[in-house]
Amino acid sequence: MSSSKPSLDALRIDRSAIPPDRHGNAWIWWVFLLLVIGGVAAFFFSKRADVPVVKTAKVTEVSSGGSSRATLLNASGYVTARRSATVSSKVTGKVVEVLVDEGMEVKEGQLLARLDASNVSAGLRYAEAQLVATRTTLEETISNLDLAKKELVRFTGLSRSGAASESDFDRATAQARALGARLAKQTADVAVAEADVAQWKQQVEDNTILAPFSGIVTSKNAQPGEMISPMSVGGFTRTGICTIVDMKSLEIEVDVNESHINRVKPGQRVEATLDSYQDWKIPAKVIAIIPTADRQKATVKVRVGFDQLDPRILPDMGVKVAFQADETATLTGKSLTIPKSAVQDDGGQNVVWVLSGEKVERRAVSVSQTTGDQSTVSAGLTPGETIVTESSATLEDGRRVKTSDK
Structure with a gap:
């Protein structure tokens, strides 16, 4: 019995001799590391998603020649009619x-329209009948007066010869005078x-x-x-x-900033461009400056x-005008052209976004002028620069962008 006990003890596992499991919680650290990596990646991609995508074009230099008037001021307004009327009636009907x-x-x-005139037409017929009756009475009085004058x-x-009495003469005189007075009254009645x-x-x-x-x-x-x-009665x-x-009275009304009104004078040449026909340059001139x-x-x-009217010009159309200088300047050498879509209006000033590296x-x-989808730039750019023509988001100075071809 004593010899077998040590043998059984030798078969037991001594757990105190086994070192503790250092890798039992390692999965927790792996999950934490993956979450951190995922957060960084999400932040990075969200920042990349905020980067506007833009389309670009190059500033090109082209040869120019000929003559043109310099533009002193640009403004916008509307086509108006000097003679326009809402036609009404003189009476209610x-x-x-x-x-x-x-x-x-x-x-x-x-003739534009007719109103119901049945009542006034009846009144007219009655007045005409009254006129006929008055004229008939007048004719009768004229005949009686002629007879009284002969009498x-x-x-x-007879009175001079003694053949008629004084009373007969007086009666004939009174009759003629009465008929004369009646004739005068009836003549007035006819009038x-x-x-x-x-x-x-x-x-x-x-x-x-x-x-x-x-x-x-x-x-x-x-x-x-x-x-x-003719009046508003509700x-x-x-x-x-x-x-x-009156389509012959069409003209343009423009509101010019009072700080620039010194550049405008009566008779000054103007180049007008309708918003509906942007490729059509319409010659015009200043008629008057309203003194207020x-x-x-x-x-x-x-x-x-307008120098000449055209059926395409309609009232209330939007129009842009360029007030030009009196002198005609000769344009020679080179000029810079860019797409019209690249030019933006910022408080009355023309601006473009120039791409420098990855920032704008x-x-x-x-x-100086815009023809079709191209604008001619006289200052502010140099040939070969890259400008933004379209953007997927609002641009800010110094903002990083990426081009659509990347």
Whole structure:
């Protein structure tokens, strides 16, 4: 028995002799390390995602020649019509017929619409009947007066010869005088009746609406069955039949900053460009400078007239104008051109973004003219520089960007 016990003890494992497991919590450290790496990567890629993607172009130098006027000032405004009217009636009435529509050309005096004139037409017929009756009575009095005058002549002769009494002579004289007075009154009555007829005729004419001048109908404001009035009375009463614009009176109204108004003078040459036809340069000139300033906007209104009108020019179109110098400058040598999309308006100043390495720089430039999708730059750039034409985000001076070809 004693000999077998040591043998069993020798088979037991002594756990106190085994060193502790140093790798039991190692997975926790691996997970922490992966989270840190993932966070750094996410931060890096988020920063890269914030980098705007831009399209670029080179500043090119081209040969130029010929002559052109220098631009002193650029401004914007709208095409306006000096003669435009919303045509209404002189009286309140119900519209029975409208003879015009939008886009129709009308002539001065042309019939535009009719109002219900049944009441005034009845009044006119009554006045005309009164005039006929008054004239008939006048004719009767004229005949009686002629007879009384003949009787007076006869009684005058008889009275001188003693064949007629004094009373007969007096009666004939009184009769002639009475008929003369009645004739004068009835003549006045005829004049009153004629004036009454003329008044009713005018009221009938007031129910027809005529074009005050030649032009184009730009809006139709009333329909048959509606009430129209020369003044606003509320409800559903219209104040106009249509609006007519004299297309021959079109011009440009521009608000010029009062600090630059010294560059503008009457008769000055202007080059106008409609927003709808940006490749079309329209010659114009300054008509007048309105002698007052807008204290709220600190601007002065300038009227600019077209040298020649065109059907493409329409009222209320947006237009940009370039006030030009009197002298014609000769352009020779080289000029710099860039895409028009690269030029931005920053508070009235033309700026471009120049790419320097991986960052952009804000650069003020002077644009002498724009033709089509190309702008000619007279100052601010050098040939071969790279400029931004499009950007996926708002640019800031010194901001890092990447080009679309990367």
